Amino acid sequence: MKLTEQLYWGGAALIVLWLVAFGLSLVATRNGTVTPGPATQEFGDDPESPAVVSLLGNDWRGVENAAAATLLDLAARGFVELRQPGDDPVRSSVHLTDAGRTASDLTPYEKRVLDRVISRAANGGAPIGAIAFRDDERAASWNTALRREIVAEARLRGLSRYRFAPLLGSALLVGAFVPGSLFTVAAVMGGHGIRGAIVVGVLPGAALAFLLGKALGERATPKGLERAGHWAGLRSWLTAHEDFAQLPPASVTVWDRYLAYGTALGVTTLTGRLLGFDSGDRRRVWSSYGGTWRSVRIRYPRLRPGFGCSTRRLLQLTAAAGVVAAALCAFAILRQPDWAMAVDKGTWRRPGLVLSAGWAGSVLLGLLVAGKFNRWTLFATFLSMMPGNFVSGTHGWFHDAAAQEGPIPAELAAIAAFAALAAYFLALAVLERREPATITGEVLRMESRKGKQAARFLALDEGTTALTTAWALPAASRAIATGAQVRLRVSRGTRTIRSAELVRAALPEGDGLRAPKQQAS
Incomplete structure (x- = not known):
């Protein structure tokens, strides 16, 4: 057996030994039974x-x-x-x-x-x-500090102790990275690059250290x-x-x-x-902005088209929806019954495949114009064509639809929907040319959304109503601390914040930590 193989097998054996020692430590330090x-x-x-x-x-x-x-x-x-x-x-x-x-x-x-x-x-x-x-991060840090202080008093009273003694914990932590060192040496001797050797050496130790960290805690005296x-x-x-x-x-x-x-x-x-x-109810927040305490209900417009979009993005979406409507219309008008054949089972001209290919191609064109075309959309389009691909024969819905001259009702409905969507985006783009409105209030909550480019939700209490709809703070803008009073310039059509001016910084919340840095742009 080569030396490199011996090092790999030796590292694997050390991992097994570490897991055995870790398991025995868990058993030996398990909490006693409360009578x-x-x-x-x-x-x-x-x-x-x-x-x-x-x-x-x-x-x-x-x-x-x-x-x-x-x-x-x-x-x-x-x-x-x-x-x-x-x-x-x-x-x-x-x-x-x-x-x-x-x-x-x-x-x-x-x-x-x-x-x-x-x-x-x-x-x-x-x-x-x-x-x-009002903030998840602040609530988590506050409760973590609270737990640390409670545990400190429990230890002072002799009621609690570390689960692992310092010497045992240190030995397990050091031992977690010993197998990785053998893997690193073996990788270098095997002619692999330094980066690969470091990755091979660090990953096992990191995994074992993660297990050790999850087990750390308190146990009874x-x-x-x-x-x-x-x-x-x-x-x-x-x-x-x-x-x-x-x-x-x-x-x-x-x-x-x-x-x-x-x-x-x-x-x-x-x-x-x-x-x-804790971080409270994200949909209902108490606010004293305006002089009296009120329960303010927050509405998050997740499915609102055009929410948080710029004028350029709205025009792009207008073009994308228009392209889909135009492509569907052209496909429906130009389609002829002889485009499809239901005789040969293996032909590419099956009625179902002809229809699904035309519809999917129209949607792909729109996604391409909208800048949303990627390998996953291509894969989803391929899957969407499968029902039509497996349908054959001389009768059925796909056959009847392909045999009809001109648009079928489903195509007419889709064309009307995408045309209306294009008109909607275009109207929003025109409204965006107006001077932004100015509003002032207190920030109730800041909520992130999936995707790095997605605008964040900012709920603002203007002090006049018990219901507020969140605004869109562009992802490129700096965060604004909850509790801060701000003056916003907003576009009401897309509910987008164009600029923010800090009126008063958020007051300390009594959590023993410094108030977060106030930023606005």
Whole structure:
């Protein structure tokens, strides 16, 4: 066996050994079993916070509902106040108290939650739905930092620890790249290029390191398992109250800290759902632009023809739709019955193939003019011709249609549709010549779309209505931070933003991070 072959086989053997060691490590460091204690309503002498309890209650895998539970705990301790004006808990609101404005002796994650409330409710309170973030990235970074702070306290209390000891984790990480080094040497000795050798060497290590990264996390300590059993007993006591699961947030005034712990343990489903610290509902956003809080519904025009197009693009689409209509019309008028033959099964002049080839060719011409012609459209066109290709005989729909002189009803409908579409695009192009309108408002959300050249959705609250339709921000334009107040010059026909001027930067959202850089173009 050649040396290069020995190196390849040696690297493969090392990968197998690494996977075996990794599997044994997972088994050795798996979480212990929590033994639920008896049902109890006692918190204990030095109870953990609801946020830490959420970690224990989720088997050290996550901190689901930790932020909501912390907010309820702050309300139970008098730092904030939750009010429900009517019978609908969705209309509940959160308000700061004097104690909340001057609070100082709080844990980092409690301070983080309180700062978020202050940023939204500093001026007389806010709906609980306004606590949610308007940006996915901001929500993810905020919750990641929150989890990190909760885990830090759990470790400080001796309830949690790293799943892998530092030495074991480092050994597995280094060992993940050893097989790749053998592959690299073998590739170089085999006469392969440096780039190929590096790729062959890095890919196995990257895959193994990915597996290792997915397994990293927390696991319980003996004390943590004991305390988790105690809180499982509290969960049993709370679950015994049938109405507890549907308690609204404002009921914290009656249930005190029990509502916070119930939310952390997943017992109060309604409260955990209403107090969301995630990215919120992308179709309904709370806004205070204009002086009062309002729920603004956002409509995204995904299927609107011409949305976000420039004048040049509209003219191109006009030409493309016109070409399709003209090609279909010419094919329908010039087509003769003797173009098709239904006698010979192997002929290219089958009725179905003649019709489908003419229709598909017309569409391909339009795609070519529209700049959408590629190998995938060619493949889709080929597939679209298959039904007609497999149809033969002396009777049937394709045969009757091919035997008819002049356009058939389906062709007339298609010609009319594409002609109307061409007229529509042309009308939009004419309207684009008008002076853009100027509007001012607050950015509610920014949503990306598939494709690098696709315009992004920008939802703007002008402060006058509870329903807004998103505008198209061209892909080449710089992003605008949510919460910023901007003055836009827009084309209403295509709902395209032509230019943007920053009026006021977005205010800090109480997430402990710097506000995103404000840009406009």
